[in-house]
Amino acid sequence: xxxxxxxxxxxxxxxxxxxxxxxxxxxxxxxxxxxxxxxxxxxxxxxxxxxxxxxxxxxxxxxxxxxxxxxxxxxxxxxxxxxxxxxxxxxxxxxxxxxxxxxxxxxxxxxxxxxxxxxxxxxxxxxxxxxxxxxxxxxxxxxxxxxxxxxxxxxxxxxxxxxxxxxxxxxxxxxxxxxxxxxxxxxxxxxxxxxxxxxxxxxxxxxxxxxxxxxxxxxxxxxxxxxxxxxxxxxxxxxxxxxxxxxxxxxx
Amino acid sequence: xxxxxxxxxxxxxxxxxxxxxxxxxxxxxxxxxxxxxxxxxxxxxxxxxxxxxxxxxxxxxxxxxxxxxxxxxxxxxxxxxxxxxxxxxxxxxxxxxxxxxxxxxxxxxxxxxxxxxxxxxxxxxxxxxxxxxxxxxxxxxxxxxxxxxxxxxxxxxxxxxxxxxxxxxxxxxxxxxxxxxxxxxxxxxxxxxxxxxxxxxxxxxxxxxxxxxxxxxxxxxxxxxxxxxxxxxxxxxxxxxxxxxxxxxxxxxxxxxxxxxxxxxxxxxxxxxxxxxxxxxxxxxxxxxxxxxxxxxxxxxxxxxxxxxxxxxxxxxxxxxxxxxxxxxxxxxxxxxxxxxxxxxxxxxxxxxxxxxxxxxxxxx
Numbered sequence: 001x002x003x004x005x006x007x008x009x010x011x012x013x014x015x016x017x018x019x020x021x022x023x024x025x026x027x028x029x030x031x032x033x034x035x036x037x038x039x040x041x042x043x044x045x046x047x048x049x050x051x052x053x054x055x056x057x058x059x060x061x062x063x064x065x066x067x068x069x070x071x072x073x074x075x076x077x078x079x080x081x082x083x084x085x086x087x088x089x090x091x092x093x094x095x096x097x098x099x100x101x102x103x104x105x106x107x108x109x110x111x112x113x114x115x116x117x118x119x120x121x122x123x124x125x126x127x128x129x130x131x132x133x134x135x136x137x138x139x140x141x142x143x144x145x146x147x148x149x150x151x152x153x154x155x156x157x158x159x160x161x162x163x164x165x166x167x168x169x170x171x172x173x174x175x176x177x178x179x180x181x182x183x184x185x186x187x188x189x190x191x192x193x194x195x196x197x198x199x200x201x202x203x204x205x206x207x208x209x210x211x212x213x214x215x216x217x218x219x220x221x222x223x224x225x226x227x228x229x230x231x232x233x234x235x236x237x238x239x240x241x242x243x244x245x246x247x248x249x250x251x252x
Numbered sequence: 253x254x255x256x257x258x259x260x261x262x263x264x265x266x267x268x269x270x271x272x273x274x275x276x277x278x279x280x281x282x283x284x285x286x287x288x289x290x291x292x293x294x295x296x297x298x299x300x301x302x303x304x305x306x307x308x309x310x311x312x313x314x315x316x317x318x319x320x321x322x323x324x325x326x327x328x329x330x331x332x333x334x335x336x337x338x339x340x341x342x343x344x345x346x347x348x349x350x351x352x353x354x355x356x357x358x359x360x361x362x363x364x365x366x367x368x369x370x371x372x373x374x375x376x377x378x379x380x381x382x383x384x385x386x387x388x389x390x391x392x393x394x395x396x397x398x399x400x401x402x403x404x405x406x407x408x409x410x411x412x413x414x415x416x417x418x419x420x421x422x423x424x425x426x427x428x429x430x431x432x433x434x435x436x437x438x439x440x441x442x443x444x445x446x447x448x449x450x451x452x453x454x455x456x457x458x459x460x461x462x463x464x465x466x467x468x469x470x471x472x473x474x475x476x477x478x479x480x481x482x483x484x485x486x487x488x489x490x491x492x493x494x495x496x497x498x499x500x501x502x503x504x505x506x507x508x509x510x511x512x513x514x515x516x517x518x519x520x521x522x523x524x525x526x527x528x529x530x531x532x533x534x535x536x537x538x539x540x541x542x543x544x545x546x547x548x549x550x551x552x553x554x555x556x557x558x559x560x561x562x563x564x565x566x567x568x569x570x571x572x573x574x575x576x577x578x579x580x581x582x583x584x585x586x587x588x589x590x591x592x593x594x595x596x597x598x599x600x601x602x603x604x605x606x607x608x609x610x611x612x613x614x615x616x617x
Contacts, residue, residue: 054461086453088454091455092269093270100262104259104261105462105464
C-alpha cells in the first residue's frame with residue numbers, strides 16, 4: 001500500500017527541558033485508519049500537532065502526501081482536516097454558517113445540508129453549536145474537517161466523554177469516512193475502539209513508540225510471549241450488555 | 253475572487269453575525285453612555301440659562317399687544333403672565349428674575365396724541381445680572397415703540413448678531429467626553445474580553461487549523477468593531493442632538509475622523525491585552541488599570557484646568573486626552589483638523605506605539 005504520511009525522527013523538546021516526543025518514526029498508508037494509543041502525557045497530541053503544523057518541530061521531518069510539512073505548512077493545511085481535542089467554535093453562529101465559513105477559508109464549495117446529513121445532523125442545521133449535545137458536537141466537529149475534501153483527517157480523542165451509543169455512532173461515521181478513501185489518524189484511550197476502527201495502531205509511552213502493528217497482530221504477539229489474562233475473558237463485555245439493554249439508537 | 257479576500261470576507265461576515273446576535277452586549281454598550289448623557293442632559297436643562305419674567309398686563313390696546321409680542325420673541329426670556337401680587341411673591345422667593353407691569357393707559361391715544369405712560373419693572377437685587385439684562389432689553393423695546401408712536405426717526409442703532417460658540421452649555425462640553433469614553437471602553441473591554449474568550453475556548457485555534465493565518469481574523473474583528481463603535485457614536489450624537497440640544501459647531505467629517513483614529517488606538521490596546529492574556533481573569537485587572545486613570549484624569553467629565561501642574565502635564569499625554577480634546581475643539585469651537593497638530597501627532601504616536609506593542613506581546617494560544 002502506498003505511504004501517505006512519513007514521520008522521521010520526530011522530536012519535541014520544550015524550553016523547560018521537557019522531552020514530550022523523543023525521536024519517533026512511523027508511516028501511515030493511504031486509506032487506512034491509523035490509531036495512536038497511550039496514556040495521558042504520552043505525547044499523542046503533541047505528535048499530531050507537529051504533523052499538522054500547529055506546533056513547531058524541534059527536530060525530525062514529516063512528509064505528507066509527498067510534501068515536507070515544514071516547507072509548505074499552508075499547503076498542508078489546505079489538504080488535511082484537523083479535529084482538535086477541545087472542539088470549540090465561534091458562539092452565536094448556526095451550523096450551516098460555520099460550515100460555509102470554513103469552506104470559504106479553504107476556498108472550497110460545499111452543500112452544508114448534505115454535509116450535515118452525512119454526519120446525521122441535518123435536522124440541527126439551523127441550531128447554534130452550544131445547543132448540541134456532546135456527541136452531536138463531535139460529529140459536527142468532524143463535519144468541519146471535511147469541508148475541503150481532505151486526503152487525510154486527524155481526530156484527536158473524538159470519543160472521549162461520550163456515552164456508548166454516541167461513541168458507536170461516531171465509529172460508524174469514521175468507518176464511512178474511511179470507505180470514501182480518506183486516510184484517518186485517530187488518538188484514543190479506548191482499546192475496543194482501536195480494535196474496531198484501526199487497521200494499525202502505534203502505542204506510545206513517555207514520548208516513544210513502544211509497539212506498532214495491527215491490533216490482531218499485537219494481541220497475537222502478546223499471547224505468544226506466554227501472556228495469561230488475569231481473569232477469564234467472557235465472549236461479551238459490559239459494553240455489549242449496556243448497548244443490548246439501552247439500544248443502539250442515539251440519545252442526544 | 254482572490255482567496256485572501258474570500259477568507260477575510262467570510263471571517264468578517266461571521267464576526268458581524270456573532271456581534272449582532274449578542275443582543276445583551278449591544279444593549280449594554282449603549283445603555284451606560286445614554287444613561288450618562290441623559291443625567292448630564294437633564295442636569296444642564298434644569299439649570300436653565302433663560303431669564304424668568306413675571307408679566308402683568310393691565311392694558312388692552314394695540315401697542316401693549318405689540319410690546320408683549322416683542323417681549324416674547326426674546327429667546328432668553330421665559331415669560332409667565334400672572335397677577336401683580338403673585339409676581340411680587342415669586343420675585344421674593346427668587347423664582348422670577350424680573351417683574352414687569354404694563355399700566356392700563358399704556359399706548360392709549362388721546363386726540364391723536366399718545367399719552368405718557370410708564371412700564372414698571374422690579375428686579376431681584378440679589379440676582380442683579382439677569383434682572384438688569386432683562387431690564388435693558390425692555391428699555392430697548394419700549395423706546396422702539398416710543399419712536400413708532402411719536403414718529404421720530406431712529407438715528408443711532410446697535411447691530412448685533414448671535415454667535416453660537418458663545419452660547420455653549422455644559423452638555424455641549426460633556427457629550428464629546430462621554431463619546432470618547434464610549435470609544436475607549438468599546439475598544440478596550442469589548443475586544444479584550446470577547447477575543448480572549450475565543451482564544452481560551454480554542455475557537456481561535458480552530459482557525460489556525462485551516463490554511464488561513466489567524467491575523468485575518470483579527471482584521472475582521474477590528475473592522476466589525478470599528479463599524480459598531482461608529483454606529484454607537486452616531487446614536488449618541490443623535491440622542492444628544494435630538495433630546496438635549498447638542499450643538500455641533502464644527503464639521504461632522506472632522507469629528508468622525510477623530511472618532512476613527514481614536515477607535516483604532518483603543519482597539520489596538522484591546523487586542524494587545526487580549527493577545528497577551530491567557531484567559532478572562534487576566535483581562536479585567538489589566539484593562540481596568542489602563543482605562544480607569546484615563547476615565548478619571550483625561551478631562552472627559554470636567555476640565556483638567558484645576559489639576560496640579562505635574563498631574564496636568566502627565567495627563568496631557570494620555571490617548572484619551574488627545575481624543576476628547578480634539579473632539580471637543582471640533583464640536584464646541586468648530587476647529588478644523590489642520591488646526592489640531594498636537595492632538596494629531598499625539599494620536600499618531602499612540603497608534604504606532606500601541607500596535608508595535610500589541611504585535612510584540614501577542615500570543616495565539
